[in-house]
Amino acid sequence: MPDHDHDHSELSDIQLRVRxxxxxxxxxxxxxxxxxDLMVESYETKIGPKNxxxxxxxxxxxxxxxxxxxxDATEAANAFGHVSPVGSHLIAVENTPKTHNLVVxxxxxxxxxxxxxxxxxxxxxxxxxxxxxxxxxxxxxDFGVALPAETEIRIWDSTAETRFIVVPMRPPGxxxxxxxxxxxxxxxxxxxxxxxxxx
Amino acid sequence: MSNTIHxxxxxxxxxxxxxxxxxxxxxxxxxxxxxxLQRAIGAADLWTxxxxxxxxxxxxxxxxxxxxxxxxxxxxxxxxxIAHGLVAADEVAAGHSLHAAKPIKRTMTVADAAKxxxxxxxxxxxxxxxxxxxxxxxxxxxxxxxxxxRLPRYARDKEGVVEAIRGCHVYPDTAxxxxxxxxxxxxxxxxxxxxxxxxDADPSITVSIEAFEPYLLSA
Numbered sequence: 246m247p248d249h250d251h252d253h254s255e256l257s258d259i260q261l262r263v264r265x266x267x268x269x270x271x272x273x274x275x276x277x278x279x280x281x282d283l284m285v286e287s288y289e290t291k292i293g294p295k296n297x298x299x300x301x302x303x304x305x306x307x308x309x310x311x312x313x314x315x316x317d318a319t320e321a322a323n324a325f326g327h328v329s330p331v332g333s334h335l336i337a338v339e340n341t342p343k344t345h346n347l348v349v350x351x352x353x354x355x356x357x358x359x360x361x362x363x364x365x366x367x368x369x370x371x372x373x374x375x376x377x378x379x380x381x382x383x384x385x386x387d388f389g390v391a392l393p394a395e396t397e398i399r400i401w402d403s404t405a406e407t408r409f410i411v412v413p414m415r416p417p418g419x420x421x422x423x424x425x426x427x428x429x430x431x432x433x434x435x436x437x438x439x440x441x442x443x444x
Numbered sequence: 445m446s447n448t449i450h451x452x453x454x455x456x457x458x459x460x461x462x463x464x465x466x467x468x469x470x471x472x473x474x475x476x477x478x479x480x481l482q483r484a485i486g487a488a489d490l491w492t493x494x495x496x497x498x499x500x501x502x503x504x505x506x507x508x509x510x511x512x513x514x515x516x517x518x519x520x521x522x523x524x525x526i527a528h529g530l531v532a533a534d535e536v537a538a539g540h541s542l543h544a545a546k547p548i549k550r551t552m553t554v555a556d557a558a559k560x561x562x563x564x565x566x567x568x569x570x571x572x573x574x575x576x577x578x579x580x581x582x583x584x585x586x587x588x589x590x591x592x593x594r595l596p597r598y599a600r601d602k603e604g605v606v607e608a609i610r611g612c613h614v615y616p617d618t619a620x621x622x623x624x625x626x627x628x629x630x631x632x633x634x635x636x637x638x639x640x641x642x643x644d645a646d647p648s649i650t651v652s653i654e655a656f657e658p659y660l661l662s663a
Contacts, residue, residue, distance in 0.1 A: 259474060259515055259518065260472070260474045261539075262518065262522075263474040263477050263478055263481075263518055264474070264477075264539075265536065265539035265540075266481065266518070266521070266522060266525075266531070266536070267477055267481060268539060268540060268541075269531055269535050269536070269539070269540060269541050270481065270484075270485070270525075270530075270531070272540060272541035273530070273531075273541045273545035274545055274551070275484075275485060275488070275530065275545065275548060275551060276481060276484045276485065276551065276552065277484075277551065277552070277553060277554060277557075279554050279557075280480075280484060280552050280553055280554045280556065280557035281477060281480040281481065281484060281557070282480075283554060283557035283558055284479070284480035284483055284484065284552075284557045284561075285470070285476035285477070285479070285480050287557075287560070287561070288469050288470075288476070288479070289469045289470065289476070291560070292560070292561070293469075329560035329561075329562075330560055330562045331562070331563075332562045332563025332564065332565060333563060333564075333565040333566065333567060334566075334567070334610065334611075349453075351451065351452055351453030351596050351598075352450055352451055352452075352453075352497075352594060352596055353450060353497055353500070354513065358561070358563070359560075359561070359562070359563060362469065363469055363479070365463070365464065365467050366464060366467065366471075366512075366513065367461050367462060367463050367464065369513045370458075370461065370462075371452055371455075371458040371509065372458040372459050372460060372461045372462070373461045374452040374453065375452040375453065375454065375455040375456070375458050376458070376461070377453075378453045378454060378598060378640070378651050379453070379454045379598075379640075379641055379645075381649055382646065382649075384461055387460045387461040387462070387463075388461070388463060396648075397648045397649070397650065398648060398649045398650075399634075399649075399650050399651075399652070400649065400650070400651040400652070401652055402453065402596065402599075402651060402652065402653045402654070403654065404594045404595070404596060404653045404654045404655070405566075405594060405610070405613060405616070405630055405654035405655075405656070406493070406563075406564075406566040406613060406614070407610055407630070407632075407654050408563075434463070439461075439463075
Protein backbone atom coordinates (compact mmCIF):
# COMPACT_ATOMS: atom_id res chain seq x y z
CA MET A 246 0.00 0.00 0.00
CA PRO A 247 1.52 3.36 -0.92
CA ASP A 248 2.26 5.77 1.91
CA HIS A 249 -0.20 8.40 0.84
CA ASP A 250 -3.18 6.08 1.18
CA HIS A 251 -2.82 6.05 4.93
CA ASP A 252 -1.47 9.48 5.60
CA HIS A 253 -4.01 10.23 8.28
CA SER A 254 -4.81 6.81 9.66
CA GLU A 255 -2.05 4.90 11.44
CA LEU A 256 -1.48 7.38 14.24
CA SER A 257 -4.87 8.99 14.65
CA ASP A 258 -3.46 11.26 17.32
CA ILE A 259 -0.50 12.45 15.26
CA GLN A 260 -1.79 16.01 14.94
CA LEU A 261 -2.21 16.26 18.70
CA ARG A 262 1.19 14.75 19.36
CA VAL A 263 2.94 17.13 16.97
CA ARG A 264 1.13 20.10 18.48
CA UNK A 265 2.06 18.96 21.99
CA UNK A 266 5.72 18.59 21.09
CA UNK A 267 5.79 22.01 19.43
CA UNK A 268 4.17 23.50 22.57
CA UNK A 269 6.77 21.92 24.85
CA UNK A 270 9.68 23.02 22.65
CA UNK A 271 8.25 26.54 22.36
CA UNK A 272 7.68 26.85 26.12
CA UNK A 273 11.29 25.81 26.69
CA UNK A 274 12.53 28.39 24.20
CA UNK A 275 14.02 25.79 21.86
CA UNK A 276 11.90 26.80 18.88
CA UNK A 277 10.12 29.96 17.73
CA UNK A 278 6.76 29.24 16.04
CA UNK A 279 7.24 32.26 13.76
CA UNK A 280 10.50 30.74 12.50
CA UNK A 281 8.70 27.43 11.94
CA ASP A 282 6.03 29.26 9.90
CA LEU A 283 8.72 30.73 7.65
CA MET A 284 10.42 27.37 7.16
CA VAL A 285 7.15 25.72 6.11
CA GLU A 286 6.39 28.59 3.76
CA SER A 287 9.80 28.48 2.08
CA TYR A 288 9.32 24.84 1.02
CA GLU A 289 5.71 25.41 0.02
CA THR A 290 6.39 28.45 -2.14
CA LYS A 291 10.08 29.05 -2.94
CA ILE A 292 12.18 25.91 -2.99
CA GLY A 293 10.99 23.48 -5.61
CA PRO A 294 11.75 21.79 -8.92
CA LYS A 295 11.50 25.07 -10.85
CA ASN A 296 15.00 25.86 -9.56
CA UNK A 297 16.46 22.67 -11.02
CA UNK A 298 14.49 23.13 -14.25
CA UNK A 299 16.21 26.48 -14.83
CA UNK A 300 19.61 24.82 -14.55
CA UNK A 301 18.63 22.16 -17.09
CA UNK A 302 17.15 24.67 -19.53
CA UNK A 303 20.31 26.75 -19.35
CA UNK A 304 22.44 23.64 -19.88
CA UNK A 305 20.39 22.83 -22.99
CA UNK A 306 21.06 26.20 -24.61
CA UNK A 307 24.57 26.91 -23.31
CA UNK A 308 27.20 24.18 -23.88
CA UNK A 309 29.71 25.94 -21.62
CA UNK A 310 27.22 26.01 -18.77
CA UNK A 311 26.38 22.37 -19.41
CA UNK A 312 30.06 21.44 -19.19
CA UNK A 313 30.41 23.41 -15.95
CA UNK A 314 27.27 21.80 -14.51
CA UNK A 315 28.50 18.29 -15.28
CA UNK A 316 31.92 19.10 -13.85
CA ASP A 317 30.74 20.61 -10.54
CA ALA A 318 27.02 21.18 -10.22
CA THR A 319 27.28 22.95 -6.86
CA GLU A 320 29.67 25.53 -8.25
CA ALA A 321 27.80 25.93 -11.55
CA ALA A 322 24.42 26.33 -9.82
CA ASN A 323 25.78 28.94 -7.43
CA ALA A 324 27.48 30.87 -10.24
CA PHE A 325 24.19 30.77 -12.18
CA GLY A 326 22.60 32.92 -9.51
CA HIS A 327 18.89 32.27 -10.08
CA VAL A 328 18.55 29.48 -7.58
CA SER A 329 18.77 29.50 -3.81
CA PRO A 330 22.31 28.69 -2.66
CA VAL A 331 23.31 25.08 -3.27
CA GLY A 332 25.38 23.27 -0.68
CA SER A 333 28.13 20.81 -1.19
CA HIS A 334 28.23 17.94 -3.57
CA LEU A 335 25.44 18.35 -5.99
CA ILE A 336 26.25 16.06 -8.92
CA ALA A 337 24.59 16.43 -12.33
CA VAL A 338 24.37 13.30 -14.50
CA GLU A 339 23.49 13.52 -18.17
CA ASN A 340 21.09 11.32 -20.10
CA THR A 341 22.33 10.31 -23.55
CA PRO A 342 20.98 7.98 -26.25
CA LYS A 343 23.25 5.32 -24.70
CA THR A 344 22.54 5.85 -20.98
CA HIS A 345 19.49 6.83 -18.95
CA ASN A 346 20.07 7.85 -15.33
CA LEU A 347 17.77 7.12 -12.41
CA VAL A 348 18.29 8.44 -8.87
CA VAL A 349 17.17 6.68 -5.70
CA UNK A 350 17.98 6.51 -2.00
CA UNK A 351 17.43 2.89 -0.98
CA UNK A 352 18.35 3.52 2.67
CA UNK A 353 16.28 6.61 3.44
CA UNK A 354 15.18 9.58 1.34
CA UNK A 355 18.28 11.56 0.27
CA UNK A 356 17.21 14.03 -2.40
CA UNK A 357 18.56 17.37 -3.71
CA UNK A 358 16.19 19.64 -1.75
CA UNK A 359 17.83 22.85 -2.89
CA UNK A 360 17.18 22.26 -6.58
CA UNK A 361 14.11 20.00 -6.50
CA UNK A 362 12.39 20.91 -3.22
CA UNK A 363 11.13 18.17 -0.93
CA UNK A 364 10.75 14.68 -2.37
CA UNK A 365 7.34 13.32 -3.38
CA UNK A 366 5.82 10.51 -1.30
CA UNK A 367 6.57 7.89 -3.96
CA UNK A 368 10.31 8.68 -3.87
CA UNK A 369 10.36 7.90 -0.14
CA UNK A 370 8.11 4.84 -0.45
CA UNK A 371 9.05 1.18 -0.13
CA UNK A 372 8.01 0.29 -3.72
CA UNK A 373 10.42 2.82 -5.24
CA UNK A 374 13.29 2.30 -2.82
CA UNK A 375 13.14 -1.49 -3.14
CA UNK A 376 12.69 -1.80 -6.90
CA UNK A 377 14.71 1.03 -8.46
CA UNK A 378 18.00 -0.87 -8.08
CA UNK A 379 16.77 -4.31 -9.16
CA UNK A 380 13.93 -3.58 -11.61
CA UNK A 381 14.42 -0.06 -12.97
CA UNK A 382 12.56 -0.84 -16.19
CA UNK A 383 9.55 -1.97 -14.17
CA UNK A 384 9.71 1.23 -12.15
CA UNK A 385 9.91 3.33 -15.32
CA UNK A 386 6.91 1.44 -16.68
CA ASP A 387 4.97 2.50 -13.56
CA PHE A 388 5.62 6.07 -14.75
CA GLY A 389 4.65 5.26 -18.32
CA VAL A 390 8.25 5.59 -19.47
CA ALA A 391 9.63 3.08 -21.98
CA LEU A 392 13.20 3.49 -23.22
CA PRO A 393 14.67 2.15 -26.47
CA ALA A 394 15.94 -1.43 -26.02
CA GLU A 395 19.55 -0.37 -26.58
CA THR A 396 19.52 2.25 -23.82
CA GLU A 397 21.39 1.21 -20.69
CA ILE A 398 20.10 2.29 -17.32
CA ARG A 399 22.41 3.64 -14.66
CA ILE A 400 21.00 3.83 -11.14
CA TRP A 401 22.56 6.21 -8.61
CA ASP A 402 21.93 5.10 -5.03
CA SER A 403 22.37 8.19 -2.83
CA THR A 404 24.17 6.47 0.04
CA ALA A 405 26.25 9.47 1.19
CA GLU A 406 25.99 13.27 1.41
CA THR A 407 26.26 13.64 -2.34
CA ARG A 408 23.06 14.55 -4.17
CA PHE A 409 22.12 13.91 -7.78
CA ILE A 410 20.17 15.73 -10.47
CA VAL A 411 19.53 14.19 -13.87
CA VAL A 412 20.00 16.36 -16.95
CA PRO A 413 17.50 14.88 -19.42
CA MET A 414 17.95 14.98 -23.18
CA ARG A 415 16.47 17.99 -24.91
CA PRO A 416 13.54 16.76 -26.97
CA PRO A 417 13.51 17.27 -30.74
CA GLY A 418 11.21 20.03 -31.94
CA UNK A 419 12.34 22.51 -29.27
CA UNK A 420 15.20 24.04 -31.28
CA UNK A 421 13.73 27.55 -31.34
CA UNK A 422 12.32 27.57 -27.83
CA UNK A 423 13.28 30.21 -25.28
CA UNK A 424 15.04 29.23 -22.08
CA UNK A 425 11.88 29.94 -20.04
CA UNK A 426 9.73 27.79 -22.30
CA UNK A 427 12.27 24.97 -22.13
CA UNK A 428 12.29 25.16 -18.32
CA UNK A 429 8.54 24.53 -18.30
CA UNK A 430 8.90 21.03 -19.76
CA UNK A 431 11.63 20.00 -17.32
CA UNK A 432 9.50 18.34 -14.67
CA UNK A 433 10.62 17.08 -11.29
CA UNK A 434 10.41 13.49 -12.54
CA UNK A 435 12.69 14.30 -15.51
CA UNK A 436 15.36 15.36 -13.02
CA UNK A 437 14.97 12.18 -10.92
CA UNK A 438 15.01 10.01 -14.03
CA UNK A 439 11.41 8.73 -13.84
CA UNK A 440 10.17 11.08 -16.54
CA UNK A 441 11.13 12.42 -19.96
CA UNK A 442 10.54 16.00 -21.11
CA UNK A 443 7.68 16.27 -23.57
CA UNK A 444 7.45 19.24 -25.96
CA MET B 445 20.93 -0.97 13.31
CA SER B 446 21.88 -1.89 9.81
CA ASN B 447 20.20 -5.13 8.74
CA THR B 448 16.71 -3.85 9.22
CA ILE B 449 13.74 -2.76 7.21
CA HIS B 450 15.04 0.62 6.03
CA UNK B 451 17.61 -1.18 3.85
CA UNK B 452 15.12 -1.89 1.08
CA UNK B 453 17.19 -2.14 -2.10
CA UNK B 454 16.25 -5.30 -4.01
CA UNK B 455 13.33 -6.39 -1.82
CA UNK B 456 10.21 -7.80 -3.45
CA UNK B 457 6.56 -7.49 -2.61
CA UNK B 458 5.94 -3.79 -2.04
CA UNK B 459 3.90 -3.41 -5.22
CA UNK B 460 3.97 -0.75 -7.92
CA UNK B 461 5.21 2.82 -7.50
CA UNK B 462 2.15 5.05 -7.39
CA UNK B 463 2.90 8.66 -8.33
CA UNK B 464 0.33 11.18 -7.10
CA UNK B 465 -0.76 13.84 -9.59
CA UNK B 466 -0.28 17.44 -8.38
CA UNK B 467 1.09 16.25 -5.06
CA UNK B 468 1.20 18.98 -2.40
CA UNK B 469 4.49 19.66 -0.59
CA UNK B 470 2.84 18.69 2.69
CA UNK B 471 -0.33 16.58 2.86
CA UNK B 472 -1.43 18.12 6.15
CA UNK B 473 -0.24 21.10 8.22
CA UNK B 474 1.31 18.82 10.88
CA UNK B 475 3.71 17.40 8.28
CA UNK B 476 5.11 20.87 7.65
CA UNK B 477 5.44 21.43 11.40
CA UNK B 478 7.37 18.16 11.83
CA UNK B 479 9.68 19.11 8.97
CA UNK B 480 10.30 22.57 10.43
CA LEU B 481 10.71 21.29 14.01
CA GLN B 482 13.32 18.81 12.85
CA ARG B 483 15.27 21.54 11.06
CA ALA B 484 14.90 24.04 13.90
CA ILE B 485 16.14 21.58 16.52
CA GLY B 486 18.83 20.42 14.09
CA ALA B 487 20.37 23.90 14.43
CA ALA B 488 21.37 23.01 18.00
CA ASP B 489 23.78 20.33 16.69
CA LEU B 490 22.71 17.83 19.33
CA TRP B 491 23.04 14.89 17.00
CA THR B 492 24.45 14.25 13.55
CA UNK B 493 22.47 13.65 10.37
CA UNK B 494 23.39 9.97 10.69
CA UNK B 495 22.36 9.91 14.34
CA UNK B 496 19.00 11.12 13.10
CA UNK B 497 18.86 8.42 10.44
CA UNK B 498 19.85 5.76 12.98
CA UNK B 499 16.93 6.73 15.22
CA UNK B 500 14.52 6.05 12.35
CA UNK B 501 16.25 2.81 11.37
CA UNK B 502 15.89 1.48 14.90
CA UNK B 503 12.11 1.84 14.87
CA UNK B 504 10.55 -1.64 14.96
CA UNK B 505 10.10 -2.85 11.34
CA UNK B 506 6.34 -3.11 11.74
CA UNK B 507 6.17 0.50 12.92
CA UNK B 508 8.52 1.63 10.14
CA UNK B 509 6.32 0.07 7.47
CA UNK B 510 2.95 1.08 8.89
CA UNK B 511 3.75 4.75 9.40
CA UNK B 512 4.09 7.54 6.87
CA UNK B 513 7.33 9.38 6.25
CA UNK B 514 6.62 12.35 8.49
CA UNK B 515 5.15 10.11 11.18
CA UNK B 516 8.54 8.37 11.27
CA UNK B 517 10.30 11.74 11.39
CA UNK B 518 8.11 12.69 14.34
CA UNK B 519 8.72 9.41 16.20
CA UNK B 520 12.47 9.70 15.63
CA UNK B 521 12.55 13.34 16.73
CA UNK B 522 10.56 12.68 19.90
CA UNK B 523 12.79 9.71 20.71
CA UNK B 524 15.98 11.75 20.24
CA UNK B 525 14.69 14.71 22.24
CA ILE B 526 13.94 12.39 25.16
CA ALA B 527 17.26 10.54 24.79
CA HIS B 528 19.17 13.82 24.87
CA GLY B 529 17.27 15.03 27.92
CA LEU B 530 15.67 18.03 26.20
CA VAL B 531 12.17 16.77 26.76
CA ALA B 532 10.99 14.39 29.49
CA ALA B 533 8.42 11.63 29.13
CA ASP B 534 6.12 13.32 31.68
CA GLU B 535 6.20 16.48 29.56
CA VAL B 536 5.20 14.52 26.47
CA ALA B 537 2.32 13.03 28.47
CA ALA B 538 1.28 16.46 29.79
CA GLY B 539 1.74 18.30 26.49
CA HIS B 540 3.54 21.10 28.33
CA SER B 541 6.96 21.95 29.67
CA LEU B 542 7.21 20.89 33.32
CA HIS B 543 10.95 21.25 33.89
CA ALA B 544 13.56 23.93 33.35
CA ALA B 545 15.05 24.07 29.85
CA LYS B 546 18.51 22.61 29.35
CA PRO B 547 20.84 25.09 27.60
CA ILE B 548 21.33 24.35 23.89
CA LYS B 549 24.01 25.65 21.54
CA ARG B 550 21.81 27.47 19.06
CA THR B 551 18.20 28.02 18.17
CA MET B 552 16.71 28.86 14.79
CA THR B 553 15.53 32.48 14.85
CA VAL B 554 13.09 34.17 12.50
CA ALA B 555 16.07 35.83 10.80
CA ASP B 556 17.75 32.43 10.30
CA ALA B 557 14.55 30.92 8.96
CA ALA B 558 14.09 33.76 6.48
CA LYS B 559 17.35 32.84 4.75
CA UNK B 560 17.33 30.11 2.10
CA UNK B 561 18.41 26.82 3.68
CA UNK B 562 21.80 25.52 2.55
CA UNK B 563 23.00 21.99 3.06
CA UNK B 564 25.83 21.40 5.47
CA UNK B 565 29.22 20.52 4.07
CA UNK B 566 30.38 17.07 5.12
CA UNK B 567 33.81 17.25 3.50
CA UNK B 568 36.74 17.20 5.94
CA UNK B 569 40.54 17.32 5.68
CA UNK B 570 42.07 13.92 4.92
CA UNK B 571 44.58 12.26 7.24
CA UNK B 572 46.02 10.10 4.45
CA UNK B 573 45.95 9.97 0.66
CA UNK B 574 43.08 8.15 -1.06
CA UNK B 575 43.79 4.40 -1.42
CA UNK B 576 41.87 4.03 -4.67
CA UNK B 577 41.66 5.88 -7.95
CA UNK B 578 39.13 5.90 -10.76
CA UNK B 579 39.31 2.66 -12.74
CA UNK B 580 40.42 0.52 -9.76
CA UNK B 581 38.58 -2.75 -9.28
CA UNK B 582 37.33 -3.09 -5.72
CA UNK B 583 35.32 -5.53 -3.64
CA UNK B 584 32.98 -4.25 -0.96
CA UNK B 585 33.41 -5.69 2.50
CA UNK B 586 31.02 -8.19 4.00
CA UNK B 587 29.91 -6.46 7.17
CA UNK B 588 26.79 -6.78 9.27
CA UNK B 589 27.17 -4.21 12.02
CA UNK B 590 24.45 -3.92 14.65
CA UNK B 591 24.94 -0.15 14.32
CA UNK B 592 24.41 2.38 11.52
CA UNK B 593 26.15 1.96 8.18
CA ARG B 594 25.60 3.35 4.67
CA LEU B 595 26.74 0.21 2.87
CA PRO B 596 23.47 -1.35 1.71
CA ARG B 597 23.07 -5.12 2.04
CA TYR B 598 22.62 -5.63 -1.69
CA ALA B 599 26.07 -4.12 -2.33
CA ARG B 600 28.09 -6.06 0.26
CA ASP B 601 30.79 -8.48 -0.88
CA LYS B 602 30.36 -7.37 -4.50
CA GLU B 603 32.97 -6.48 -7.09
CA GLY B 604 32.80 -3.12 -8.78
CA VAL B 605 34.85 -0.32 -10.28
CA VAL B 606 35.77 3.01 -8.73
CA GLU B 607 34.36 5.69 -10.98
CA ALA B 608 35.12 8.91 -9.08
CA ILE B 609 36.63 10.23 -5.87
CA ARG B 610 34.22 12.55 -4.06
CA GLY B 611 36.66 13.87 -1.48
CA CYS B 612 37.08 13.03 2.18
CA HIS B 613 33.83 13.08 4.17
CA VAL B 614 32.40 12.56 7.65
CA TYR B 615 32.12 8.80 8.25
CA PRO B 616 28.48 7.95 8.99
CA ASP B 617 29.28 4.70 10.79
CA THR B 618 31.04 6.54 13.66
CA ALA B 619 29.22 9.88 13.44
CA UNK B 620 25.89 8.12 14.04
CA UNK B 621 27.22 6.78 17.34
CA UNK B 622 28.42 10.18 18.52
CA UNK B 623 32.00 8.92 18.13
CA UNK B 624 33.21 11.73 15.91
CA UNK B 625 33.71 12.48 12.24
CA UNK B 626 36.59 10.05 11.48
CA UNK B 627 36.70 11.44 7.92
CA UNK B 628 37.06 8.86 5.16
CA UNK B 629 37.58 9.04 1.42
CA UNK B 630 34.35 8.68 -0.46
CA UNK B 631 34.07 7.07 -3.91
CA UNK B 632 31.44 6.42 -6.52
CA UNK B 633 31.63 2.67 -7.11
CA UNK B 634 29.68 1.11 -9.96
CA UNK B 635 28.48 -2.51 -10.18
CA UNK B 636 27.05 -4.48 -13.08
CA UNK B 637 23.47 -5.67 -12.72
CA UNK B 638 24.55 -9.33 -12.89
CA UNK B 639 27.16 -8.86 -10.18
CA UNK B 640 24.46 -7.58 -7.83
CA UNK B 641 21.50 -9.70 -8.85
CA UNK B 642 22.89 -12.81 -10.51
CA UNK B 643 23.20 -14.21 -14.00
CA ASP B 644 19.51 -13.87 -14.78
CA ALA B 645 19.56 -10.14 -14.07
CA ASP B 646 19.18 -7.48 -16.73
CA PRO B 647 22.73 -6.96 -18.06
CA SER B 648 21.86 -3.49 -19.34
CA ILE B 649 21.68 -1.97 -15.85
CA THR B 650 24.47 -0.68 -13.69
CA VAL B 651 24.10 0.59 -10.14
CA SER B 652 26.46 2.86 -8.27
CA ILE B 653 26.71 3.54 -4.58
CA GLU B 654 28.67 6.23 -2.79
CA ALA B 655 31.13 4.11 -0.81
CA PHE B 656 33.37 5.18 2.05
CA GLU B 657 36.91 3.79 1.94
CA PRO B 658 36.45 1.36 4.87
CA TYR B 659 33.73 -0.34 2.79
CA LEU B 660 36.25 -1.22 0.05
CA LEU B 661 39.02 -3.78 -0.53
CA SER B 662 41.26 -4.13 -3.57
CA ALA B 663 39.86 -6.72 -5.95
